[in-house]
Amino acid sequence: MVNMGSVDFNLELHVEKILNGEGMEVTGIDSAPEQIKPVTLRKTVCYIVSALIFNCKKEILMVQEAKQECYGRWYLPAGRMEEGESIEEAMKREVREEAGLECQPISLIQVQEQGPQWVRFAFLAEVTGGTLKTEAQADAESLQACWWDRESPLPLRGRDILSLIESGLRYQEKPWFAPVLPLDLPCPVVCQRLVLSFAAGIYVWLLVSKGPQGAKAVSGRSVSSEEEERSRQRRRSSELATDPTDVHLPVALSTKTHTVTWAAHRLVQECMPSCYYDLDVNTHGLLSVQHGGRAPGKTDGLCFNTLVSLTLERRGGGGAGPPTEPGGEPANPPPVETDQYHWYKVDSPVLRDNILRRIRQGSTLPVLSLY
Numbered sequence: 420m421v422n423m424g425s426v427d428f429n430l431e432l433h434v435e436k437i438l439n440g441e442g443m444e445v446t447g448i449d450s451a452p453e454q455i456k457p458v459t460l461r462k463t464v465c466y467i468v469s470a471l472i473f474n475c476k477k478e479i480l481m482v483q484e485a486k487q488e489c490y491g492r493w494y495l496p497a498g499r500m501e502e503g504e505s506i507e508e509a510m511k512r513e514v515r516e517e518a519g520l521e522c523q524p525i526s527l528i529q530v531q532e533q534g535p536q537w538v539r540f541a542f543l544a545e546v547t548g549g550t551l552k553t554e555a556q557a558d559a560e561s562l563q564a565c566w567w568d569r570e571s572p573l574p575l576r577g578r579d580i581l582s583l584i585e586s587g588l589r590y591q592e593k594p595w596f597a598p599v600l601p602l603d604l605p606c607p608v609v610c611q612r613l614v615l616s617f618a619a620g621i622y623v624w625l626l627v628s629k630g631p632q633g634a635k636a637v638s639g640r641s642v643s644s645e646e647e648e649r650s651r652q653r654r655r656s657s658e659l660a661t662d663p664t665d666v667h668l669p670v671a672l673s674t675k676t677h678t679v680t681w682a683a684h685r686l687v688q689e690c691m692p693s694c695y696y697d698l699d700v701n702t703h704g705l706l707s708v709q710h711g712g713r714a715p716g717k718t719d720g721l722c723f724n725t726l727v728s729l730t731l732e733r734r735g736g737g738g739a740g741p742p743t744e745p746g747g748e749p750a751n752p753p754p755v756e757t758d759q760y761h762w763y764k765v766d767s768p769v770l771r772d773n774i775l776r777r778i779r780q781g782s783t784l785p786v787l788s789l790y
Contacts, residue, residue: 430666431767434625437614437668437724438773442602442709445722448610449628449759450671450686457607460502460712460719464609467539468510469497469580471587472522472546478566479584482517482552484576485562492576493567495583497539502715506601506708510542518564519552526598528586530705530723530786532679538609538721540601540708543587586785596704596782605711605718609673611682614706615727616774617752617762623771624752624762626690626729628669669760670722679705680788683727690760694753699730704783726783729753 433443448455458464472480481493496517500509507524514522522544531539552564567573569584589595615626671682683702688695702725709722731750752762765771777783 427766430627430763431765431770434614434668434765435767435770435773437612437706438726438770438777440597440599440707442604442707442722442724443612444604445606445608445610445612445670445709447670448608448672449669450682450689452672452674452685455608455672457717458609458719459716460500463536464719465537466500466506466509466721467497467537468500468506468513469495469539469541469583470510470514470522470544471495471528471541471583472514472518472520472544473587473591474546474566476566476568477588478568479587480514480518480520480546480564481567481573482564483562485557485559489576491562491574493565493573494576495580496564500712503712505603505712506540506710507542510540510544514544515549517552517561519549519556520546520564521548523547524600526590526594526600527708527784528590529583530679530708530784531789532786533789536675541583541587543590595780596784599705599707599784602707602709603711604709604722605713606709606720606722607717608720610670610720611673611679611723611725612668612670613683613686613725613727614668614774615683615686615729616778617729618775618778619750619752621771623765623774625765625774626669626686626755626760627666627763628760629666629758666763673723679723679725679786683725687729690755690757691753692756697732698753699732701728701730702726702786703728703778703781704785706777706783708784723786725786726777728778 436443460466470480480496482496484490484492484494496514498513500506510524511522514520525543525545527540528543529541531541552561554563557563617624669686671686673679674681674685680702684700687698687700691698704726706724706726709724711718755761765774
């Protein structure tokens with residue numbers, strides 16, 4: 420006999436951890452539109468880091484490019500991650516090589532993506548040592564570094580950094596989300612763990628997966644469709660082998676076009692095909708980022724813990740307020756049309772308030788799709 424109280428407690432404990440910026444190992448993929456294959460840094464994925472560092476005058480650290488295609492132009496310290504590095508280590512190395520300074524990260528400010536093949540992590544950081552690189556120290560990494568007041572003329576490599584600089588200044592003055600630094604948790608693929616909620620009044624439901632019935636194991640090798648089908652048949656033939664206590668937040672494989680912004684849409688379409696076009700799927704931002712690239716080719720993936728809310732799209736200008744049924748009662752979440760997933764009604768008032776507050780205040784790490 421399953422103690423459902425312990426199931427509820429474990430699930431809500433895990434959700435609370437994710438909401439508070441912690442992470443959990445990825446052991447399976449619940450939603451995958453394609454064959455699951457481990458990603459490889461610099462071959463199938465490219466991760467870029469950049470640093471926003473201000474001095475006491477609110478001037479921004481800039482470096483002069485040495486690359487032929489943008490020679491002499493100025494940009495933030497930035498570059499590609501190398502094999503075996505953590506995201507944080509890559510950022511520190513780029514600042515050291517290009518600007519001559521040692522630094523410490525304060526928080527990620529934004530994640531930008533152009534499909535899983537290209538993801539950029541922008542950090543707010545502070546100087547802890549070193550000396551500013553001069554023209555006499557020019558090398559293949561950069562020509563020199565300087566502090567820019569953002570008003571003096573400076574030939575920029577690209578204007579895309581201007582909005583990032585403004586975000587960094589705003590966060591420094593008044594943070595709107597708790598500091599987020601990458602968590603050292605390895606994953607072989609680029610995926611998302613979705614905190615996908617539906618709210619009506621004071622009630623909150625979470626979409627959860629029932630675990631082994633549908634999840635595809637994550638390992639260092641690819642899984643063929645034949646192997647998946649054999650595994651699925653074995654699971655179906657022996658329901659007793661499925662652990663009913665393994666109820667968890669769904670993990671979705673990222674697509675080739677939109678790393679973060681499409682996985683929730685795809686999952687909702689899988690679960691609720693009949694009413695998908697009557698729903699608004701809102702990806703609010705990231706709660707944490709997991710990466711551990713210590714084993715190149717095996718742990719080069721990412722897991723984005725993502726906050727998403729689902730609302731009923733109002734037809735004909737229904738006005739503000741929580742969704743309701745015709746009789747005025749709070750609406751139930753849309754029906755799930757697959758056995759693998761179901762709605763879990765959150766019992767804990769503290770957890771309900773935490774979810775609603777994060778959604779209403781927009782207190783998540785922003786993610787921007789450039790596709």
